[in-house]
Amino acid sequence: MNQQRRTFIIYAATASSISAAAAFAQKATPELVKESDANAVALGYSSDGSKTDVKKYPQYAAGQSCSGCTLYAGTSKDASAACPVFGGKFVSGKGWCSAWVKKA
Ligand code: SF4
Numbered sequence: 292m293n294q295q296r297r298t299f300i301i302y303a304a305t306a307s308s309i310s311a312a313a314a315f316a317q318k319a320t321p322e323l324v325k326e327s328d329a330n331a332v333a334l335g336y337s338s339d340g341s342k343t344d345v346k347k348y349p350q351y352a353a354g355q356s357c358s359g360c361t362l363y364a365g366t367s368k369d370a371s372a373a374c375p376v377f378g379g380k381f382v383s384g385k386g387w388c389s390a391w392v393k394k395a
Contacts, residue, residue, distance in 0.1 A: 321371070321373070321380070321381040322380050322381065323338075323371060323380065323381045323382070323383070324336060324338075324374070324377045324380045324381065324382050324386075326338060328377075330376075330377060331377070331388070334376065334388040334389050334390055335347060335348045335387075335388055335389045336377075336382070336386060336387070336388035337386060337387055337388075338382070338383040338385065338386045339383070339385050339386065340355055340356045340357070340385060340386055340387025341353070341385075343387050348389050350389065350391075351387060351389075351391075355387055355391055355393075356384060356385050356386060356387055357372075357374065357382045357383060357384055357385070357386040357387060357388075357391075358372075358384035358385070359393065359394050360374075360387075360390075360391045360392055360393070360394060361392045361393065361394045361395060362374055362375055362376055362390065362392060363382070363384070363394070365384065367384070369384055370383070370384055371383050371384055372384065376388065376390050
């Protein structure tokens with residue numbers, strides 16, 4: 292194998308690896324909080340706030356959701372976003388937990 296061909300193969304393999312890594316990064320979805328996670332259970336997190344047990348969490352009011360919480364790192368248009376209460380894992384915009392604080 293001559294030097295030019297070897298160099299071409301190395302460049303092609305490198306470019307292919309970079310493309311694969313970029314594609315993986317784009318497809319990688321953020322980790323979502325599971326309702327079964329210990330801290331989610333402790334805070335009464337539900338990915339659908341309307342299903343909150345109001346007997347257990349009487350502070351919940353209809354219409355409250357993560358997207359309206361000051362701790363939600365996304366906008367009201369984002370289906371999910373990071374929440375610092377859960378270490379930056381993503382929560383559903385429709386979710387709710389007992390740490391909810393109205394967004395200013
Ligand atoms: S702190 Fe706010 S954004 Fe985070 S899970 Fe609870 S209600 Fe949702």
